[in-house]
Amino acid sequence: MFDVKRRAMRVLFVLDPLEQLQLETDTSLLLAEEFRRRGHETWFATEAVFRVDHAGVFVRAWELHVAESGAPHAGLEITAPVKDFTLVLMRQDPPVDAHYRFVAQALGFVAAEVAVVNDPASVLQWNEKLLPLRFPAYCPPTIASHDPEELLHFVRQEGTAVVKPLSDCSGRGIRIVDVASAPSAIEAVLAAYPGEPVIVQRYLPEVARGDKRIFLANGQFVGAVNRVPSGPGRLANIHQGARVESTTLSEREREIVAVVGEFLQRQRLWLAGLDVIGGFLTEVNITSPSALRQINAVTGEHLETMVVDILEGLARDLSHRSRQLTV
Numbered sequence: 001m002f003d004v005k006r007r008a009m010r011v012l013f014v015l016d017p018l019e020q021l022q023l024e025t026d027t028s029l030l031l032a033e034e035f036r037r038r039g040h041e042t043w044f045a046t047e048a049v050f051r052v053d054h055a056g057v058f059v060r061a062w063e064l065h066v067a068e069s070g071a072p073h074a075g076l077e078i079t080a081p082v083k084d085f086t087l088v089l090m091r092q093d094p095p096v097d098a099h100y101r102f103v104a105q106a107l108g109f110v111a112a113e114v115a116v117v118n119d120p121a122s123v124l125q126w127n128e129k130l131l132p133l134r135f136p137a138y139c140p141p142t143i144a145s146h147d148p149e150e151l152l153h154f155v156r157q158e159g160t161a162v163v164k165p166l167s168d169c170s171g172r173g174i175r176i177v178d179v180a181s182a183p184s185a186i187e188a189v190l191a192a193y194p195g196e197p198v199i200v201q202r203y204l205p206e207v208a209r210g211d212k213r214i215f216l217a218n219g220q221f222v223g224a225v226n227r228v229p230s231g232p233g234r235l236a237n238i239h240q241g242a243r244v245e246s247t248t249l250s251e252r253e254r255e256i257v258a259v260v261g262e263f264l265q266r267q268r269l270w271l272a273g274l275d276v277i278g279g280f281l282t283e284v285n286i287t288s289p290s291a292l293r294q295i296n297a298v299t300g301e302h303l304e305t306m307v308v309d310i311l312e313g314l315a316r317d318l319s320h321r322s323r324q325l326t327v
């Protein structure tokens, strides 16, 4: 609940286990520090500690502290109804698996009263690597299928292509293929991610100049950074050693931001990271979009303040609306 008198919020972060977080690059902790600086309470939970029963949705949560060094540590432990929190930030990294879906489904029960970011229904509905296909004018030719023959047919048309698992991140499982190497690469992804289709996308050679990350909050532009692969054949993910450099948006990229931003706002996908290569939208990150620290590093700004302003606004609006409904 939003404590009107104290104007303080209880913010719950759903995170991967703390020891898995990469402190130099982690966006969740940067946001947590900003919430604490403003006097809000910060708590965290992992995917495994949610419970739904007749009485509601409950979570085992720990106070989230961030030391001077940037290292997170757990404080007091409580088990509480999720409705006791003002804002819940789902920030687990992919894969979007059964654990992830259960948390989203559980939070769906309370999303009318608690601000849940991103909206649980929308993170269940949309996949971050398929979402660009919602915007065909900006998405490079792409196919998702379980059928190796269909996927190979696409590669034969393209010559060179990128093979991606549907539900992973940070460049994991991604391979650049030609007609000769495609069959084994496709088989490898089908085997490594059982039950999931494989995505094959046109290879964009402009990736040598970088994969731009554009961070949006409530559909609005927050900041951007260009990620340049560390060598030929290397991926442009920060976790794959890409270097970051400052950037500006082209006219086409501004158009992508306007069109996709409007969609994200409508879908209540409050925090998102667009990946753009050579002016083409290749991914819309909606699970735990990051790179805020890198954007700060190249712009000299503290963009977590803008993001937290927007999140505070969302939580206040929802709190006003749900109070009006219950009066």
Ligand SMILES: Nc1ncnc2c1ncn2[C@@H]1O[C@H](COP(=O)(O)OP(=O)(O)O)[C@@H](O)[C@H]1O
Pocket: 129, 140, 162, 164, 168, 169, 170, 171, 172, 174, 201, 202, 203, 204, 205, 207, 211, 229, 234, 235, 236, 237, 275, 277, 282, 283
């Ligand atoms: N269409 C493409 N053309 C060239 N390289 C690509 C393409 N799509 C992805 N890549 C490479 O793979 C990396 C990760 O791709 P992405 O689709 O953003 O998945 P994720 O970041 O979730 O692993 C990119 O930074 C880039 O190096």
Ligand SMILES: [Mg+2]
Pocket: 170, 275, 283
């Ligand atoms: Mg990406």
